Amino acid sequence: MFAAGLGLALLGACVTPVTETEAVETMTEAQVAMPMPPLTIYHLEGRRSERIVWLMEELEMPYELEYVRGDLGASMAKVRALGHEMPMVPTVTLGDEILVESGAIIETIINRYAPGELTPPIASPDYAKHLMWLHYAEGSLAARLFSDYRAWMANPPKQRSPLVDSEAVVQYSENYLEAHDYFGGAEFSSADIMMWFPLNVATKLNLVDEAQFPKIAAWKTRVEARPAYQRMLEKARPDGIPGMLTPVPQRPPSERG
Numbered sequence: 684m685f686a687a688g689l690g691l692a693l694l695g696a697c698v699t700p701v702t703e704t705e706a707v708e709t710m711t712e713a714q715v716a717m718p719m720p721p722l723t724i725y726h727l728e729g730r731r732s733e734r735i736v737w738l739m740e741e742l743e744m745p746y747e748l749e750y751v752r753g754d755l756g757a758s759m760a761k762v763r764a765l766g767h768e769m770p771m772v773p774t775v776t777l778g779d780e781i782l783v784e785s786g787a788i789i790e791t792i793i794n795r796y797a798p799g800e801l802t803p804p805i806a807s808p809d810y811a812k813h814l815m816w817l818h819y820a821e822g823s824l825a826a827r828l829f830s831d832y833r834a835w836m837a838n839p840p841k842q843r844s845p846l847v848d849s850e851a852v853v854q855y856s857e858n859y860l861e862a863h864d865y866f867g868g869a870e871f872s873s874a875d876i877m878m879w880f881p882l883n884v885a886t887k888l889n890l891v892d893e894a895q896f897p898k899i900a901a902w903k904t905r906v907e908a909r910p911a912y913q914r915m916l917e918k919a920r921p922d923g924i925p926g927m928l929t930p931v932p933q934r935p936p937s938e939r940g
């Protein structure tokens with residue numbers, strides 16, 4: 684107890700206010716890119732690992748891509764062979780490190796090796812929203828889409844759930860795009876890379892009606908036209924998406940009528 688209290692007291696003594704110039708200098712110092720060790724992306728076509736390929740193409744930085752074309756089982760065997768206790772894609776090897784979780788991989792790559800890229804300036808109003816969408820993509824959007832998918836495949840729904848469901852999480856995304864071109868706000872950002880997969884899943888698995896979300900449809904057209912997205916397709920999805928899940932046969936009635 685005492686030691687902890689003393690530690691806190693010492694820490695408190697060290698926290699002296701900095702001037703604005705000092706703060707800016709510290710932030711500038713933090714913006715220096717580290718040299719990137721060799722990076723390998725373990726991949727399954729049409730899955731979340733496309734995000735990291737797309738990111739590296741946007742950054743125009745080097746990477747190796749590991750997968751067996753058209754064979755999800757063999758691609759997954761490559762992931763398992765790494766011996767990581769959470770075998771999923773994306774898995775990335777970065778020098779001696781093995782990384783999982785696409786959002787964390789993206790933040791690690793940008794913050795270490797491409798600081799400031801694909802990220803709104805930290806003091807801008809877009810920054811907090813960009814970060815929210817970057818995390819929303821997996822934390823709320825994908826989580827609720829796949830939870831509805833499993834439930835609706837097992838028991839076709841007759842009515843909407845009172846909980847936040849697929850339509851609600853997609854509607855929130857649509858509403859933001861009413862006033863913004865990108866999930867990064869004014870400019871394309873890594874949040875857009877994170878949001879593409881679950882928003883595509885939402886319509887392809889028939890969890891929501893595509894026609895009800897015109898802003899999302901226009902955003903998809905916009906981001907899919909990016910040269911880096913096109914290069915990602917050539918390298919990571921040359922033959923389309925193998926082993927697509929079956930779309931749900933029935934959705935609950937829409938809140939939008």
Ligand SMILES: N[C@@H](CCC(=O)N[C@@H](CS)C(=O)NCC(=O)O)C(=O)O
Nearest residue numbers: 730731770771772773784785786821
């Ligand atoms: N939240 C994780 C999800 C990773 C994930 O579930 N990936 C799927 C493919 S899209 C996977 O590895 N599936 C294989 C499995 O679950 O065995 C992320 O964003 O990286």
